[in-house]
Amino acid sequence: MALLIRNGEIVNVGARLQADIFVENETIARIGNNLEAPPNTEIVDATGKLVFPGFIDPHVHIYLPFMATFAKDTHETGSIAALMGGTTTYIEMCCPNRIDDALEGYNLWKSKADGKSACDYAFHMSVTKFVKETESQLRQIVADGTASFKIFLAYKNFFGVDDAEMYQTLELAKRLGVIVTAHCENAELVARLQQKLLAESKTGPEWHEPSRPESVEAEGTGRFATFLENTGATGYVVHLSCEKALQAALGAKSRGVKISIESVLPHFMLDKSYAERPGVEGMKHVMSPPLRAKHNQVVLWDALAHGSIDTVGTDHCPFDTEQKLLGKDSFVNIPNGIPGIEDRVNLLYTYGVKRGRLDLDRFVDAASTRAAKLFGLFPRKGTIAVGSDADLIVYDTNYRGALSAKSQHTNNDYNGFEGMEIEGRPSVVTVRGKIQIRDGKFVGERGRGKLLKREPSHFE
Ligand code: URP
Ligand code: ZN
Numbered sequence: 001m002a003l004l005i006r007n008g009e010i011v012n013v014g015a016r017l018q019a020d021i022f023v024e025n026e027t028i029a030r031i032g033n034n035l036e037a038p039p040n041t042e043i044v045d046a047t048g049k050l051v052f053p054g055f056i057d058p059h060v061h062i063y064l065p066f067m068a069t070f071a072k073d074t075h076e077t078g079s080i081a082a083l084m085g086g087t088t089t090y091i092e093m094c095c096p097n098r099i100d101d102a103l104e105g106y107n108l109w110k111s112k113a114d115g116k117s118a119c120d121y122a123f124h125m126s127v128t129k130f131v132k133e134t135e136s137q138l139r140q141i142v143a144d145g146t147a148s149f150k151i152f153l154a155y156k157n158f159f160g161v162d163d164a165e166m167y168q169t170l171e172l173a174k175r176l177g178v179i180v181t182a183h184c185e186n187a188e189l190v191a192r193l194q195q196k197l198l199a200e201s202k203t204g205p206e207w208h209e210p211s212r213p214e215s216v217e218a219e220g221t222g223r224f225a226t227f228l229e230n231t232g233a234t235g236y237v238v239h240l241s242c243e244k245a246l247q248a249a250l251g252a253k254s255r256g257v258k259i260s261i262e263s264v265l266p267h268f269m270l271d272k273s274y275a276e277r278p279g280v281e282g283m284k285h286v287m288s289p290p291l292r293a294k295h296n297q298v299v300l301w302d303a304l305a306h307g308s309i310d311t312v313g314t315d316h317c318p319f320d321t322e323q324k325l326l327g328k329d330s331f332v333n334i335p336n337g338i339p340g341i342e343d344r345v346n347l348l349y350t351y352g353v354k355r356g357r358l359d360l361d362r363f364v365d366a367a368s369t370r371a372a373k374l375f376g377l378f379p380r381k382g383t384i385a386v387g388s389d390a391d392l393i394v395y396d397t398n399y400r401g402a403l404s405a406k407s408q409h410t411n412n413d414y415n416g417f418e419g420m421e422i423e424g425r426p427s428v429v430t431v432r433g434k435i436q437i438r439d440g441k442f443v444g445e446r447g448r449g450k451l452l453k454r455e456p457s458h459f460e
């Protein structure tokens with residue numbers, strides 16, 4: 001059925017206009033004033049509302065075997081949670097570990113999503129070792145439409161790669177025109193510091209941050225950048241958390257290194273005092289890189305406002321209270337991760353745009369357009385334009401509410417942002433022209449989501 005979104009204020013990066021949007025065959029067919037609608041067209045009145053391009057979360061974990069357990073969401077639950085919060089596309093980290101076969105892992109991750117997701121999705125393919133079959137396997141994966149890789153410099157002996165493997169991955173990525181995303185922490189230093197702290201009987205969640213201090217992340221970020229510089233590959237730092245790491249990345253960028261930066265929702269909204277809360281309350285806020293000293297939040301918001309930080313993801317990674325308690329005797333066993341897929345857009349809008357830290361342009365860019373451009377989805381996604389997929393968010397800026405585990409859709413028994421107030425939420429969310437969300441309710445089609453095929457684009 002055709003769809004007409006009438007009289008909203010369309011917000012694209014660099015352009016705003018009051019207009020109607022007519023959607024046919026899953027894409028935007030016309031934008032203009034007083035558009036005629038054929039009989040049987042579904043009409044949404046967007047008067048007084050903003051209309052955004054569907055938001056893109058460039059960093060989520062849905063299926064994730066990790067730290068002796070599995071993240072809680074499935075694509076059914078994770079995609080509905082994403083849509084509730086205005087995210088119409090997510091990019092999941094496909095994460096086979098070092099002992100798994102990469103191609104088998106890729107097919108397994110695809111099978112977990114196939115026919116299950118209510119929103120569109122893609123993968124970053126993790127390279128967790130580099131052996132003789134790796135190049136041909138990665139070529140097959142890229143030919144299948146997955147045009148971004150992921151490496152972990154942390155998580156020694158599990159996901160982590162050494163410098164030789166990082167070099168080989170970047171060198172291949174350069175030849176294939178593929179962007180490489182990287183978790184930047186020095187694995188050896190983390191392992192040594194963890195052992196030192198445990199030997200001193202420092203076992204609680206408050207010791208997670210001291211085991212992975214800012215300098216350890218800055219070293220990883222700087223080393224990744226140096227490897228990019230010497231291979232000519234294009235890179236993207238995921239979940240950058242602090243000023244020291246930001247300086248390392250921006251220093252490299254100013255020398256001409258092709259590096260982009262993502263920070264994630266928890267690092268803007270929460271500081272390390274959350275992980276210092278006693279017992280399981282602290283454990284709920286353990287992620288890597290850790291929540292940092294508060295002064296870093298000001299630095300991150302400022303860098304985001306100026307575009308030095310390119311994108312905001314979530315690193316959505318739900319482990320429930322029982323799973324977090326796996327680390328009750330030692331912080332090194334607390335499953336790392338904080339969920340956020342449902343809350344990213346509303347928190348960024350409220351604490352960014354409404355609090356005057358972020359203009360609307362940068363908000364749309366950081367939460368949608370920039371990720372679409374970096375990861376080969378633009379202009380299909382990330383903009384409201386004729387010919388683009390009709391992923392549209394009719395946003396109600398008059399909505400007032402508060403976040404709570406009780407009302408969330410992600411499969412978890414806590415919300416890391418519990419009680420935070422929001423000033424705005426999507427009233428209508430469409431995926432390729434079909435209304436999936438209306439005023440906080442899923443009204444759409446489960447399994448509508450498609451795997452997005454992407455072409456390599458980083459040949460420069
Ligand atoms: O703590 C985190 N970030 N958990 C998920 C795995 C990762 O490092 O992205
Ligand atoms: Zn990570």
Ligand code: ZN
Nearest residue numbers: 059061093315
């Ligand atoms: Zn992650």
